[in-house]
Amino acid sequence: MRVAVIGGGIAGLSAAHELLRRGADPVVLEACARAGGKVGTRIEGGYLSEDGPNFLARPLDALLDASELRDDVVTPQPPMTRWIHLDGRVLRAPGLSLLARAGVGRALLEPLFAKPLRDDMPLGDFLERRLGRRAGGLAAAVMSAGVYAGDPAALSARDAFPSLGALAGKGSLIVNAFRRPKGPRSGIWTLRRGLGALADALALALHGRVRLGAAVGRLSPAQGGWSVQGERFDGVVLAVPAAAAADLTHGFAPKFAHAARQLRSAPVTVVHLGLRQGAVPRGFGMIDADGTLHAVGTLLPSSMLPGRAPDGRALVTAICGGARHPERAALPDGELVSAVMADLRATWGVRDTPEYVRVVRWDAAIPQYAPGHRDRVREARKLLAGLPRLELAGAAWDGVGVPDVALSGAAAAARLVP
Numbered sequence: 505m506r507v508a509v510i511g512g513g514i515a516g517l518s519a520a521h522e523l524l525r526r527g528a529d530p531v532v533l534e535a536c537a538r539a540g541g542k543v544g545t546r547i548e549g550g551y552l553s554e555d556g557p558n559f560l561a562r563p564l565d566a567l568l569d570a571s572e573l574r575d576d577v578v579t580p581q582p583p584m585t586r587w588i589h590l591d592g593r594v595l596r597a598p599g600l601s602l603l604a605r606a607g608v609g610r611a612l613l614e615p616l617f618a619k620p621l622r623d624d625m626p627l628g629d630f631l632e633r634r635l636g637r638r639a640g641g642l643a644a645a646v647m648s649a650g651v652y653a654g655d656p657a658a659l660s661a662r663d664a665f666p667s668l669g670a671l672a673g674k675g676s677l678i679v680n681a682f683r684r685p686k687g688p689r690s691g692i693w694t695l696r697r698g699l700g701a702l703a704d705a706l707a708l709a710l711h712g713r714v715r716l717g718a719a720v721g722r723l724s725p726a727q728g729g730w731s732v733q734g735e736r737f738d739g740v741v742l743a744v745p746a747a748a749a750a751d752l753t754h755g756f757a758p759k760f761a762h763a764a765r766q767l768r769s770a771p772v773t774v775v776h777l778g779l780r781q782g783a784v785p786r787g788f789g790m791i792d793a794d795g796t797l798h799a800v801g802t803l804l805p806s807s808m809l810p811g812r813a814p815d816g817r818a819l820v821t822a823i824c825g826g827a828r829h830p831e832r833a834a835l836p837d838g839e840l841v842s843a844v845m846a847d848l849r850a851t852w853g854v855r856d857t858p859e860y861v862r863v864v865r866w867d868a869a870i871p872q873y874a875p876g877h878r879d880r881v882r883e884a885r886k887l888l889a890g891l892p893r894l895e896l897a898g899a900a901w902d903g904v905g906v907p908d909v910a911l912s913g914a915a916a917a918a919r920l921v922p
C-alpha cells in the first residue's frame with residue numbers, strides 16, 4: 505500500500521517507520537528543508553541549543569532502535585534545583601518558604617471532600633477547588649507553564665493532563681497518588697548531540713522516502729485512494745498541525761476542517777543566551793508562576809548536560825510568550841533579548857551581556873487542549889469516516905509531548921495497515 509505521510513515532524517517520521525515495519529510503502533512529504541518539525545538542534549560557536557524540546561519524559565524505544573541512537577541517550581546531572589517565581593520572589597522548590605506561601609495545610613484536606621471528576625473543566629478551577637485557591641492556583645500555574653506554556657484557566661484538567669485526569673476520575677488526588685502502583689521511574693532524557701539528531705537519524709533510516717521542501721497544498725479523494733499534489737496514493741497520514749490539516753481538508757471534509765480550526769495553539773519564542781558560567785546558578789531552571797516574567801520557563805541546559813556550552817560558559821534557554829502572554833512571543837528579537845536579560849537580572853542577579861544569542865520563533869508552538877478536547881477529537885475523527893483511508897497523527901490530537909506524538913504516528917500507521 506502506497507501511503508503519503510504529510511508532515512515530517514516526529515509524528516510523521518514515526519508513522520512512516522511503523523508503516524514500513526508493517527510492509528507498506530510510505531513517502532514522507534515535508535514542507536521544510538529538514539525533517540523533525542519542532543524537534544531540531546543547532547550547534548554553533550561551541551553552543552548546542554534546541555529549536556523546541558529539551559527533554560523527553562518517557563522512553564521512545566521503537567524510535568531509538570530505528571535511529572540506532574540508544575548509546576547517545578544522556579540524562580541530566582545534578583544539581584536539579586528548580587526555582588519558582590512567585591509573588592515577585594524566586595523560591596526554591598520544594599523549599600520551606602515556597603510551602604509556607606503555597607497554603608499546603610489546606611491542600612492536605614483534599615481527601616475529605618474530593619468526589620470523582622465526572623465532567624472535564626479548566627485545570628485552574630479544578631485544582632483550586634481541590635487544593636484550595638493558593639496551592640491549587642500555584643500547582644495549576646506551574647503545570648500549565650511547564651508543559652504547555654499554557655493558561656490554567658483555559659487548559660483541560662482531564663485531557664491536557666491525562667495522569668491527573670485518571671487520578672481525579674477515581675476521587676482524591678492525594679489518596680490515589682499514594683495508591684498508584686509504583687513502576688520504575690524512567691526520568692527525563694535527551695541525546696548527546698541534541699534531539700535534532702533523532703529527527704535526522706529517523707529521516708536517514710527511511711532511505712530516500714522523505715521528500716524535503718515538499719509542501720502539500722492539494723489533497724483530494726481519487727479512485728478509492730488519494731491524489732496528493734496530483735500523485736496517486738492508497739492512503740494518507742495527516743501529521744501536520746491542526747490549522748494545516750484544516751487547510752488541506754476543507755474542500756472535501758468542510759465539517760472536519762471547521763472542527764480542526766477550533767483547536768488552538770500558543771505562540772512561543774525561544775531565546776538562547778550564552779553567558780559566563782559563574783553569572784547564572786547551577787540547576788534545572790525556573791518556572792514563572794506569577795506570569796510577570798517574559799519567559800514562562802527558563803532552563804539551564806549546560807548545567808545539566810555536557811557539551812551544551814564552551815568551557816567556562818553557560819547556555820540559558822528562555823521559553824517566552826505562551827497562551828497567557830502571546831504578545832511577548834511577538835516582540836522583535838532585540839527587545840525580547842533585552843527583556844529576558846532584565847528578568848534574569850531581577851531574578852538571579854545576572855549582570856553580564858550575552859556573548860551568544862539565538863532566537864527561535866514558533867507561531868503555533870504548542871496546542872492548547874481545552875476542556876473536552878478528547879471528545880472533540882473523537883468527533884473530528886468521525887467526520888472523516890466514509891473517506892478513503894485517512895488517519896490523523898500528531899500533537900494537535902493525541903498529546904503534545906514528543907513521546908505522545910511518536911505513539912500517535914505509530915497508532916495511525918497501525919489503523920491504516922492493521
Ligand SMILES: Cc1cc2nc3c(=O)[nH]c(=O)nc-3n(C[C@H](O)[C@H](O)[C@H](O)COP(=O)(O)OP(=O)(O)OC[C@H]3O[C@@H](n4cnc5c(N)ncnc54)[C@H](O)[C@@H]3O)c2cc1C
Nearest residue numbers: 511513514515535541542556557558720869898899905906
Ligand atoms: C518551544 C517548545 C518546547 C517544547 N518542549 C518539549 C519538551 O521539553 N518535551 C516534549 O516532549 N515536547 C516538547 N514540545 C512539544 C513537541 O516538541 C511537539 O509537540 C512535537 O514535536 C510535535 O510533533 P508533530 O510531529 O506532531 O508536529 P510538528 O513537529 O509540528 O511537525 C509537523 C510537520 O508538518 C510540516 N507541515 C506542515 N504543513 C505541511 C504541508 N502542508 N505539507 C507538508 N508538510 C507540512 C511542518 O513543516 C512540520 O515539519 C515543545 C515544543 C516547543 C515548540
